[in-house]
Amino acid sequence: MASEEGSRSDSQGADTSDVSSNRHDEDLVVQFAAAAQPEMMRAAEKDEHYVGQVCEACYDAFRHTFGTRLAVAYQNEMKLAGRVLYYLLTTGAGLQTLGEEYCDIVQVAGVPGLPATPARRTLLVFYQTVLPYLAERLSARAASRGMYLGSEDGEDETSTSSQTSRVEETFGREETSSGSSGSVDPGNNMEIRQRRRAPLTWRLRQAWMAALRRWPQILPSVREGLVLLVRTHLMLFYFEGLYYHMGKRAAGIRYIFTGRPSQQRPRYQMLGMFLLIQLTFVCGHWLTRTVFPSIASSMRLRETNPSLSAVGSQGIAVIDEDGGKVEEKGPSRPSNMWAESEATASSKCPLCLSPRQHPTATPCGHVFCWNCVAEWCNEKPECPLCRAPVSHPELVCVYHADF
Amino acid sequence: MASRARLFKEYKEVQRDRGQDSDIQLLCDETNIYRWTALIKGPTDTPYQEGVFQLAINVPEQYPLVPPQVRFVTKIFHPNVHFKTGEICLDILKTAWSPAWTLQSVCRAVIALLAHPEADSPLNCDCGNLLRSGDHRGYKSMALMYTRLAAATNV
Ligand SMILES: [Zn+2]
Ligand SMILES: [Zn+2]
Numbered sequence: 001m002a003s004e005e006g007s008r009s010d011s012q013g014a015d016t017s018d019v020s021s022n023r024h025d026e027d028l029v030v031q032f033a034a035a036a037q038p039e040m041m042r043a044a045e046k047d048e049h050y051v052g053q054v055c056e057a058c059y060d061a062f063r064h065t066f067g068t069r070l071a072v073a074y075q076n077e078m079k080l081a082g083r084v085l086y087y088l089l090t091t092g093a094g095l096q097t098l099g100e101e102y103c104d105i106v107q108v109a110g111v112p113g114l115p116a117t118p119a120r121r122t123l124l125v126f127y128q129t130v131l132p133y134l135a136e137r138l139s140a141r142a143a144s145r146g147m148y149l150g151s152e153d154g155e156d157e158t159s160t161s162s163q164t165s166r167v168e169e170t171f172g173r174e175e176t177s178s179g180s181s182g183s184v185d186p187g188n189n190m191e192i193r194q195r196r197r198a199p200l201t202w203r204l205r206q207a208w209m210a211a212l213r214r215w216p217q218i219l220p221s222v223r224e225g226l227v228l229l230v231r232t233h234l235m236l237f238y239f240e241g242l243y244y245h246m247g248k249r250a251a252g253i254r255y256i257f258t259g260r261p262s263q264q265r266p267r268y269q270m271l272g273m274f275l276l277i278q279l280t281f282v283c284g285h286w287l288t289r290t291v292f293p294s295i296a297s298s299m300r301l302r303e304t305n306p307s308l309s310a311v312g313s314q315g316i317a318v319i320d321e322d323g324g325k326v327e328e329k330g331p332s333r334p335s336n337m338w339a340e341s342e343a344t345a346s347s348k349c350p351l352c353l354s355p356r357q358h359p360t361a362t363p364c365g366h367v368f369c370w371n372c373v374a375e376w377c378n379e380k381p382e383c384p385l386c387r388a389p390v391s392h393p394e395l396v397c398v399y400h401a402d403f
Numbered sequence: 404m405a406s407r408a409r410l411f412k413e414y415k416e417v418q419r420d421r422g423q424d425s426d427i428q429l430l431c432d433e434t435n436i437y438r439w440t441a442l443i444k445g446p447t448d449t450p451y452q453e454g455v456f457q458l459a460i461n462v463p464e465q466y467p468l469v470p471p472q473v474r475f476v477t478k479i480f481h482p483n484v485h486f487k488t489g490e491i492c493l494d495i496l497k498t499a500w501s502p503a504w505t506l507q508s509v510c511r512a513v514i515a516l517l518a519h520p521e522a523d524s525p526l527n528c529d530c531g532n533l534l535r536s537g538d539h540r541g542y543k544s545m546a547l548m549y550t551r552l553a554a555a556t557n558v
Contacts, residue, residue, distance in 0.1 A: 034555050043438050049408065067556050068477065072440055205544050350503045351467060352405075353412035384503040396478045 017055060035105040035255035037237065037343075038267050040244040043255075046099030055082030076133070083129040092125050094118070104259030108254055116253050127247030139222075142215040228282065231275055238272030351376065360397045364388040370397055406466040410436045413505050427510045437462045439471075441510050444519040451547035452477070454492070454554030458513065459489075460506060467502035470495070475507060478553035480546045482520045482531040491516070492526045 059078040063071035071078070090097040094115075096106060109116035120213070126373035233246050243249035349356045358370035366385045373395060376384055383390050414436065417429045427446070434439035439460040445451025457476040463469050473496055475489035481494040494518055495504060504512075520542075525531025533542040 068457055068554065069428075069556070072442060074458060136434075143430060353410050353416070353505075354408070372502070376468060382501075384501045387501070 001289040015181075032106075032258055033257040034241070035257040036266075036383045037241045037244070038266060039105050040241075040255055043097070043099035043105055044244055046280060047097050048099075050098050051083055054086045055079045058082040058085070061379055076137075079128060080133045084125070085129055087125045089120050094121065099337050100255070104257060105255040106258050107253050108256050109254075116251075120253060121271075122252040123209045124247055124253050127250050131247075139215075139219065142212055143219055146212045146215040154360040174314065228279065231279055235272045235275035235279065238275065241267065348402040358397055358399075359401065360395050362388070363394050364390070367398065370395075406462065406464055407436065409467055410462060413462070413507070416505075417507065426514060427507060429506055429510065433497075437464075439506060440472075440476075441506070441513050443510055443517075444516055445550065446447065449518050450543045451481075451550050451554070453519050453556065454479075454550040455556045456517075456554050458510065462506075467504070470497065470500035470504070471506060471509060472496075473513065478528055478549055479517075480527065480549040482522050482527050482534055484527040485515060486527040486530075490526060492521075493522055 007224075009306060040212065058081050059071060059075060062074065062078050080148060087097070089095075091107070100106065107116050108114060109120050170339075179375050230246070230401065233243075233249065236242075242254050248254065251290040330348070347356055347359075348354065349367075349369045349372055351368055354369075356367065356369050359367050360373050360385045361367050364386050366382050366383050367386070373384070373390075377390055377392050381391050409499040410431075414431050415429075426446075427444075429439045430442075432440070435557040439462065441457050441458040441460060443458060445456065454477070456479060459474055459476050461472040463471070473491055473493075475484050475491065477489075478486070479489075480486065484490070485492075491513065493512060495501070495512055496509070520530075520534060522534035523533045530542060530545070533539075533545065
């Protein structure tokens, strides 16, 4: 963009004259260089700082007006309000943000280097504020909804006492809903009735349900993908130094530097190199997993459980555990899951809050899982419930008691 | 014992018992199960009774072998709570921790602490001195003022 001068330079000069009047005095036809990475990053950091302050102010105002309870319930919305406010008042109004002003950089749009149009700026504000919020919100809602459906599935499973693993089951379900009419669960009369009434809407609903049901499971891979995307974007930024935020890339808004070009400004190709290497490794790993499906399937069997519980999407992992619990007790007790958990409340370990594994008694008569109490005794040799002294050799695994 | 599995259990129990214990409201961060927020009602017959106090709970990875980190977000005038940082001086959150405590019961312990201030181990020296010198009226009016200022429920 440094090559061409002419018509755009005066318009640019006119635009930036209010921003850097001292430069403007020297000569009217100014050619500004593109902003370097350090300035953009510093500006972004500054902006984050100020956005944080605005958000805090919003939160405080809300809390004083509506009380703490509501404020906590709506704190994400307050954050969004703060962000929107800050960016609307700066970028939206066609001004520099505080961070940009601090670093002497100005937003320009596209290759010609003209100031960004209002439409573009609105788009940028939207990308930077509302979009992430909406995505997070939808995902959270889908995850909790899927969790709920998942737990319903779990109950189904126990009532029909099918021994198929959960993963298989969900995949099967997805096929029935995406494939033609498919077979419906024999026990589910209501669904059949609904289907007769409105086949199309029902099928759409079913597909949507299947998507929801799977969402908690695919959420981790979506997150992973997003992280990769962000890394790739950062790598590109380190190499070409144009767009620090993905929103800016999407809106096509870049920066020029209007300050005094005094010192040699560093470049970050090296960091980009490292990121590239890392991304290559990750992609290679992913390819080996997907290209050889036989390895993939065997690995997935081993991986599903830890990866699910490692995400923080509550439902499936818990249900898995409970499903495991039911299987372990044997199919002779096909009762309702909740009723069962109530009935076995007395045999719960107070440390892991799950049914006791290898019940172990302390000298004071309290019973825990072996693992739970042994681990705690390494930490502190006393009973977690009554604080009576317990030493490791005194723990007794009660194999032959009936509880 | 895996901290995550146990926190899931606690989360499930909180969801199930929601509304039973109206003095404590436990909320888990939607994206991070190691971060919780609790809203506790001040106990009756104390200067805190009109207030709702927000606690921030950070659960370490080794939980429940080590206690969760709990601090007041809402300003509170209490001898065992640091006025600036909200840090709580409560034995079960430090040396007397036992893994049989849950986040719910920890919140209950904090409420009990509000009802029974311990002036001999003060984090808020001004407040501790008021109590130790026997100026209960002074303590009550200060605590009441800060409750109204920072924790009043104007809903
Ligand atoms: Zn246990
Ligand atoms: Zn005991």
